[in-house]
Amino acid sequence: MADETDATRPFGFWTATALVVGGMIGAGIFALPAQLAPFGWTGVAAWFCVITGAVLIALVLSKLAVAMPEATGAVAMCAAALGPLPGVLIGWSYWVAVWSANAIIAVTAINYLAIFVPALNATPMSGAVSAVVLIWSITLLNLGGARASGRFQVVTTILKILPLLAVAAILAGLVFAGGGAFRAHPHAAFAGGSLTAAANLAFFALVGFEGASLVAERVRDPARNVVRATLGGLIATGLLFVVICSGIVFALPQDAAAHASAPIALFVETYWGHGASLLVAAFAAIAAIGCLNGWVLVQGELPLGMARAGVLPHWLDRTNARDVPVGILVASSALASALVLSNASGSTAGLLTFMLNLTTAATIPLYIGICASALVLGIARPVAAVGLVFSCWVLWGAGFDALKWSLVLMLCALPLYWLRGSAPLEQPA
Numbered sequence: 001m002a003d004e005t006d007a008t009r010p011f012g013f014w015t016a017t018a019l020v021v022g023g024m025i026g027a028g029i030f031a032l033p034a035q036l037a038p039f040g041w042t043g044v045a046a047w048f049c050v051i052t053g054a055v056l057i058a059l060v061l062s063k064l065a066v067a068m069p070e071a072t073g074a075v076a077m078c079a080a081a082l083g084p085l086p087g088v089l090i091g092w093s094y095w096v097a098v099w100s101a102n103a104i105i106a107v108t109a110i111n112y113l114a115i116f117v118p119a120l121n122a123t124p125m126s127g128a129v130s131a132v133v134l135i136w137s138i139t140l141l142n143l144g145g146a147r148a149s150g151r152f153q154v155v156t157t158i159l160k161i162l163p164l165l166a167v168a169a170i171l172a173g174l175v176f177a178g179g180g181a182f183r184a185h186p187h188a189a190f191a192g193g194s195l196t197a198a199a200n201l202a203f204f205a206l207v208g209f210e211g212a213s214l215v216a217e218r219v220r221d222p223a224r225n226v227v228r229a230t231l232g233g234l235i236a237t238g239l240l241f242v243v244i245c246s247g248i249v250f251a252l253p254q255d256a257a258a259h260a261s262a263p264i265a266l267f268v269e270t271y272w273g274h275g276a277s278l279l280v281a282a283f284a285a286i287a288a289i290g291c292l293n294g295w296v297l298v299q300g301e302l303p304l305g306m307a308r309a310g311v312l313p314h315w316l317d318r319t320n321a322r323d324v325p326v327g328i329l330v331a332s333s334a335l336a337s338a339l340v341l342s343n344a345s346g347s348t349a350g351l352l353t354f355m356l357n358l359t360t361a362a363t364i365p366l367y368i369g370i371c372a373s374a375l376v377l378g379i380a381r382p383v384a385a386v387g388l389v390f391s392c393w394v395l396w397g398a399g400f401d402a403l404k405w406s407l408v409l410m411l412c413a414l415p416l417y418w419l420r421g422s423a424p425l426e427q428p429a
Contacts (some may be wrong), residue, residue, distance in 0.1 A: 013225045014213040020233030026101075026158055026291035028205035029241055030264055031108045031352055033140045033248040037257035039198040040188025044246050045200035051238040053204045053390035056383050058234050061210055061225040063380045064373060069222060074210055079311070081373035085417065090369040091302065091344040092413035096406065097207070097362035098299045099336040102292055104204075104355045105342060106131035109288035111261040115281045121261065132337040135296075138289070139333040142296050142323055160287030163264055163280045164244060169272050171247040181271075182250045198301075200397030204356045205241050207363050209234040213223060219323050300329035301335075313419050354402070361398035361406035367391045 036043035044290035064077050075094065079087025111132045114120040121127030174181045211221060212229045219225050248267045249257050260266040264284055269277030304325040319325050339355060368391045374384035395403070 006388055010096050012220055013229055016219050016225050016229035017233045020209055020229055021111070021237050022233070023368050024206060024208040024237045025164070026105060026208065026288070026295075028207075028356075029164065030112065030288060031263075031356075032201065032241075033245050033263035034258055034260050035201050035353060035356065036198060036245060037249045037252075037254055037263075038188065038415070039191075039194055040249075040254065041190040041193075042188065042194045042335065043198050043202065043249065044242070045190055046195055046202045046352075047238070047242040047246065049195065050199050050203040050206060050394070051235070051242070053387065053394070054203070054209055054234055054238065054386040055231060056390060057116060057370060058209050058230045059227070060374045060380050060384045060387050061370050062212075062230050064370065064377075065212075065226050066222055067377070067379055075306070076309075076370035078373050081371060081376045084311055086369065088306060088417050089410055090365050091306050091311070093365040093406065093410040095299065095302045095332070095361050096409045097359050097366075098295055098302065099332045100355055100359045100362060101204075101207070101340055102135060102295050102299060102333075103131070103336045103339040104352060104359060105292040105295065106134045106336070107352060107355070109292060110266060112281045112288065113284035114371060115262055115265055115278065128340045133335050134289070134292070134339075135333050138296050139295050139329060141293065142200060142300065142329060143320075143326060144322070150398070159240075159283055160290055163283040163287065164240065166272075166276070166280050167241070167264060168281075169243050169269065171243065171251070174251060174271070175249075176216065181205045182247075185250070185253045187250060187254050187352035195394065196397035196405060200360050200394055201353070201356055203394050204360050205245075206238060208358070209237075210366075228308065237274040248355075258260055296329070296333065299332035300325045303328045303332075311420060312413075312416050316416070322415055357398040358405055364391050364395040364398075365406075365410065368395070373407075416427045 039046065061074060064074075067078065068077050075087055075091040077091050082103050107127065110127055110371045113130075114122075114127070119126065120130040149407035209230060212226050212233070219229075248263055252263075252267060252270065254408070256266065258264055262284070264280055265277045265281040268280045287353075303312060304317055304319070307314055316328060317325070318327060339358075368388060371391060373386040374380050375388070399408070
């Protein structure tokens, strides 16, 4: 019996936790110190608000995963509870979030690579073009099949934690030295009116905490391990983000941090020297590229799964000899490229802020759907109600432009849903 369980549910607590932590540590933490620097103490408050809200949503998602172990993922849970049309809209919106996140990740990677090759982002246009070239390079890697992409992912995942450990070591040294570096520069005081905007930016770094719940059918003893892995991984990683992001912001002059294209490299250079900053920048770039590789894979697999489930036309499930959804993958990368180029005339900071807001706005419908599903099914209703209010608050913080574009892109799924034919829908029992 144990061998059979291990074969069908190979993931234990530590593997499930790795899915949560690995899904959260991507490009966000390498870009957010610059985006949150202008908010000062409001940014710190925003971190604690979004971590608390994410914990509530994670708890609801974990309870749903335990109650619906046959579901293939969070989108399937929403479809089962709310109906196939809401399910496909939520899934499609999440797909929009994936390729818009890929645009952010590519820009972030280029910002760190430009420390070695300044021409990569010497102008907004050159930075945008470099990011597009990177997107298509990783797309070509994924077109070679999941095996090559998986090997690349293993290597970059191992390396992604190193720059964060370096920052944590410097911050610890500053604290033991008396903390004078944190008092040397004035920063903006807390302003309640800016909290919503800051929370929307900070929440981007937490997206991915749903990793263990999405594969609950592969986790041993999900009633125990999914909940522990999701909550433990989210809280630990979230607090690490608070320390690193806020530490960088308060240890540097506010204007310097806000205008840094590679804030972690700037921080390390300030306190450890140029050579150390180059090493950290190299690892940060590798981490971002590895994150891009993983999400490029997801941007093809998500619509493919929806097509195979019958909620999108079956011509979308066509794959090549290596079972790669070439058409979907190419279309996704084309959209990510268009997003990067559409803001190429503006500043890098403005480009990142817009894409961060769009990504958050497109992701939040999944969390709204999760909380609404729990309310419909009578699962953890008080927590789900608070999580629903929190999700709507963060969504509002994305701003009108991001909300408008995320809604327009979500509704693009309607014609495809209506054209899906009469194929039976694959829904959880």
